[in-house]
Amino acid sequence: MKMSSKRFLILLAILAPVAAFGQRAVGELQAEYKMPIYRNAKCADLTIVVPENGPKKATVDIFAPDGSKVRTDTFKLKPGENHCIVKKIAKFEDGRYVTMVNLGDTTLKRLLRIEHVADIQAPTEPIKYRKLIFTPDNYMFEKISKNLKIEYSKPEIYEAVPNRDSIVVYIGGNSFYKTADGKFAINVVANPYVERYGLYAKHPYYYTAVADQPEGPYVRLPEGERPAPGVGGGRMHLFTGGAMMCSDHLDGKFELYDPAKHGTYKLTDIRIAQQIDPKDFGCVKASYRTYWSYVTTSTGDTVFLSDKPVFQDIPVYHADQWDTGFTTNDNFGNSWLSEDGKTLYIARGQTVRRDAPYDLAYDMVDGRILTVYSTQDGKDWKYVHSFTSNGERDTPYTQQYGARICKMEDAGLYLVFVEHFVGDMQQSSLDLDYSRDGVNFYDAPGDGPFLYTDDLDAFYFGGLYNFDTDIVQHGKKYYQMVAQVMTWPHFFPEPLFARNHLAEITAEDYERIFRYRGLKEKLPYFDKVGGWEGLAKLTREGHSSIAVISYRADGWFGVKAGNKTGCFTTNPIMGGGKLTVNAEIADNGFIEIEMLGNGPKQKVTLHGDDLHLPAFDLPEGPCKLRVKMRNANLYTMYID
Numbered sequence: 318m319k320m321s322s323k324r325f326l327i328l329l330a331i332l333a334p335v336a337a338f339g340q341r342a343v344g345e346l347q348a349e350y351k352m353p354i355y356r357n358a359k360c361a362d363l364t365i366v367v368p369e370n371g372p373k374k375a376t377v378d379i380f381a382p383d384g385s386k387v388r389t390d391t392f393k394l395k396p397g398e399n400h401c402i403v404k405k406i407a408k409f410e411d412g413r414y415v416t417m418v419n420l421g422d423t424t425l426k427r428l429l430r431i432e433h434v435a436d437i438q439a440p441t442e443p444i445k446y447r448k449l450i451f452t453p454d455n456y457m458f459e460k461i462s463k464n465l466k467i468e469y470s471k472p473e474i475y476e477a478v479p480n481r482d483s484i485v486v487y488i489g490g491n492s493f494y495k496t497a498d499g500k501f502a503i504n505v506v507a508n509p510y511v512e513r514y515g516l517y518a519k520h521p522y523y524y525t526a527v528a529d530q531p532e533g534p535y536v537r538l539p540e541g542e543r544p545a546p547g548v549g550g551g552r553m554h555l556f557t558g559g560a561m562m563c564s565d566h567l568d569g570k571f572e573l574y575d576p577a578k579h580g581t582y583k584l585t586d587i588r589i590a591q592q593i594d595p596k597d598f599g600c601v602k603a604s605y606r607t608y609w610s611y612v613t614t615s616t617g618d619t620v621f622l623s624d625k626p627v628f629q630d631i632p633v634y635h636a637d638q639w640d641t642g643f644t645t646n647d648n649f650g651n652s653w654l655s656e657d658g659k660t661l662y663i664a665r666g667q668t669v670r671r672d673a674p675y676d677l678a679y680d681m682v683d684g685r686i687l688t689v690y691s692t693q694d695g696k697d698w699k700y701v702h703s704f705t706s707n708g709e710r711d712t713p714y715t716q717q718y719g720a721r722i723c724k725m726e727d728a729g730l731y732l733v734f735v736e737h738f739v740g741d742m743q744q745s746s747l748d749l750d751y752s753r754d755g756v757n758f759y760d761a762p763g764d765g766p767f768l769y770t771d772d773l774d775a776f777y778f779g780g781l782y783n784f785d786t787d788i789v790q791h792g793k794k795y796y797q798m799v800a801q802v803m804t805w806p807h808f809f810p811e812p813l814f815a816r817n818h819l820a821e822i823t824a825e826d827y828e829r830i831f832r833y834r835g836l837k838e839k840l841p842y843f844d845k846v847g848g849w850e851g852l853a854k855l856t857r858e859g860h861s862s863i864a865v866i867s868y869r870a871d872g873w874f875g876v877k878a879g880n881k882t883g884c885f886t887t888n889p890i891m892g893g894g895k896l897t898v899n900a901e902i903a904d905n906g907f908i909e910i911e912m913l914g915n916g917p918k919q920k921v922t923l924h925g926d927d928l929h930l931p932a933f934d935l936p937e938g939p940c941k942l943r944v945k946m947r948n949a950n951l952y953t954m955y956i957d
Contacts, residue, residue: 346371346425347673348418351713353684354430354669354706355406361429363401365418366674367394372421375401379429382412394420398674406431411702413642427672428639432702434757443889443939448728449954451876453762456753457887459941464883465876469749469761470868472768474799475532476776477503478863483820484509486813490863491523493787493798494551496544501531501789502551503798503863504543531789531796531865553788553795556723556732562589562652562663567611570599574622574696580615584654584661587612587695589627591647606630608645610695622695634670634683642700644668646685650720653731653755655691662691662755664720667703675713677740679808679834687717687735689756701756704735708760710748714740721786724755731755732873734784737766741839743806745780746770747799749873761874768799768866773846773855776862777802779809793928794867804859808836812856822856824849870928871899871953878906878946886913887942892935892956896942899953901926906948914940929955 351362365375372394379388387409392401406429414429437454444457451457453467480488491504508521525543526535538544546552567590572579590611592603601624603609608628613619628645631638650664667688676683689701704717718736725732733750746769749761761767770778783800790796812826813819827836828849837843846852869875876885900908902924911920916936923930935956944951 346420346423348375348420348425348427349672349675350416350427350429351400351675352707352711353671353675353713354432354686354703356432356703356706356708357407357434358431358707359405359407361403361406363392363403363416363418363427364674365392365394365399365401365420367396367399367420369396371396372423375399376419377401377403378417378419379403380415380417381409382414387414403429407433413639425672428670430669432706434702434759437753437757437759440888443891444729444887445891446727446729447894447956448725448871449887449890449956450725450728450730450871450874451951451953452730452751452753452874454753454759459886459888461885462883464881465878465885465946467762467874468877469763469767469874470872472797472866472868474768474777474864474866476802476862477528477533477798477865478505478526478535478537479776480507480861482507482509484818485861486819487801487803487861488863489783489861490785490798490800492552493785493789493796493865495547495789495791496527496551497547498544499547500527500529500544501535501791501796502527502544502546503535503865505537505863531791531867533865551789553790555725555788556786557726558651558653558721558723562587563591563608563649567592567598567609570597571611572618572620573600573624574612574614574620578616579618579620582612582614582695584658584693584695585652586614587622587652587661587692589663600624606632610692610698612695627690627698628665631668631683638670640667640669640683642667642688643690643698648685648687648717648719648736650687650722650733653722653724655755660691660693661695662689662701664689664704664722666717666719677714677835677839679831679836679839684714685716685718685738687720689758704733704750704758705760709762710737710760710766712739712741714742716740718745719783720750721784723786729753731758733758734767734786736782736784738780738807741841743808743840744769744778745782745807747781747784751874773842776804776860777864779803779805779859780807781864790870793870793926795870795872796865796867799864799866801861802864803861805856805861806852809856809859812853819859820857822853824853827852869899869901869952874952876944876946876951878949878951880948882945882947884943884945887944889914889939889941890935890956891938892916892940893937894935894956896932896935897929897955897957898923898932898951899928899955900930901950901952903948907946908949908951909945911943911945912940913943914938916940 345368347366375392377390409431416427418425487508525538528535590609596603607626610622631644646666648666652663666685669684687704692698716738720735731752735748737748738745746766749767750758752758785798785800812822908923919933
């Protein structure tokens with residue numbers, strides 16, 4: 318069976334209890350929008366499933382967020398699955414539109430979620446960045462020919478530190494660096510499973526593994542031995558970015574913020590308290606699974622910024638309950654500041670309700686979509702927009718389980734390493750998104766995620782988790798650690814909860830838990846893996862690892878030319894330095910660069926494969942570059 322890469326996308330969550338799914342009984346009549354969120358879409362697919370002798374017609378009333386009716390559509394139905402196309406939704410403003418699907422005597426209420434994300438705009442002034450990275454939009458290009466493609470690198474992945482300890486469920490990487498003596502080191506945390514009904518032991522243990530090459534093999538050092546890092550900490554400092562902002566514990570009694578009493582604070586001081594259990598904080602009474610904005614001010618006081626939670630977890634929706642945009646979960650990204658420093662952004666996992674036929678009872682009751690929120694004071698928060706939805710790598714079951722958002726100051730580019738998970742595959746993978754303004758985020762081009770596999774025997778078949786952005790350069794490549802990979806499918810912990818060790822899991826454990834949740838019918842590789850026994854065997858014999866990936870230095874994106882010569886002209890850039898080129902040029906290829914604008918006429922033809930092929934000096938002031946290329950990959954231009 319061939320697994321489509323477009324359905325094969327990332328990770329780690331708390332699995333909902335089996336009993337929770339009983340709260341969402343599904344009748345014979347079903348209705349749900351195919352995608353949880355429609356982003357920049359022209360139409361929406363409302364899937365309606367009816368039984369034999371069911372209604373022959375559906376009347377669909379759509380109401381705007383303010384309650385006004387904006388649409389009534391009528392669709393003919395036949396037994397089975399009907400795809401009713403709701404057209405012209407591009408005219409709808411952002412928001413959650415209530416849809417009443419009238420099917421004879423039955424009415425089903427569903428949400429149509431609409432979002433519009435602006436295209437990246439061409440710069441209005443000459444680009445001042447010293448590192449020019451070419452993303453697939455009009456930011457860098459004034460003109461680009463059809464013979465050129467912008468692609469991202471496909472990384473190589475290496476199993477750096479495998480776990481061979483039968484009582485260790487997970488190992489993860491804490492850091493990755495180059496040592497003072499030129500070796501490569503990974504600091505490891507190991508989580509034993511020694512307590513019944515608990516996934517981890519309370520006290521993980523730590524060790525360091527080293528290798529002569531970044532790909533490995535890595536050898537474990539004696540306990541307590543840790544080599545000294547090289548100059549600068551032994552890792553590349555390519556990115557800036559804020560903290561995760563999430564505090565798992567906050568104890569004591571606190572006051573609400575009073576400027577006269579508590580002084581001032583900065584946006585970067587704001588944190589989010591994650592309160593799992595109810596607790597009285599004095600100024601607020603935090604209920605179950607709520608998230609609160611707090612800060613330590615210039616007076617040294619820790620205070621709450623609002624008496625209302627910023628986010629609320631909804632593990633299981635009730636029949637009359639719907640998401641608001643601020644219903645969330647424990648999957649999150651980091652924080653970052655706007656260009657002017659006046660707005661703080663964070664990424665959180667938004668929980669959206671899903672109903673049949675696009676719910677996955679054996680996975681999660683609801684979809685998780687990574688969403689950007691903003692604040693200018695920590696008190697008032699705004700919903701900005703979700704990450705990719707209805708994008709080229711999305712399916713009805715796609716979820717974003719977190720992200721690491723990093724800014725390259727000298728390139729004016731945000732790179733987003735997203736953990737994408739597809740529920741009906743029960744696997745996760747690493748994707749790469751990007752942004753030019755730190756507000757709007759876009760899919761990188763390509764047929765599949767940045768890093769994934771459809772090989773059941775691969776050491777990272779089950780998923781790639783907790784991506785670490787420590788980067789080490791070695792030769793022409795960057796090496797980056799994936800903190801945790803595993804061979805097991807995503808749902809393996811549930812059978813483990815009833816056992817002491819992975820080695821004890823049986824086919825009966827899997828069948829008992831998942832039979833009534835449709836796993837056999839919905840998991841695409843169920844038969845290929847060998848059914849219930851195959852899943853149990855995969856879990857018993859599986860293991861976790863730490864991985865290292867490699868790709869071209871500064872080569873997340875590249876302009877690719879084949880046998881036909883292609884040409885592009887840049888938008889105006891600011892000169893004043895030596896122009897060098899990070900490029901890979903075949904023996905029968907070339908890259909020709911010509912400066913357009915004021916100053917002496919300059920043109921150079923480049924050959925070879927290097928990170929800094931010398932071109933020419935750019936005079937001070939704005940200019941454009943015209944580039945012709947054939948059989949070559951152009952990754953980055955530098956102005957030094």
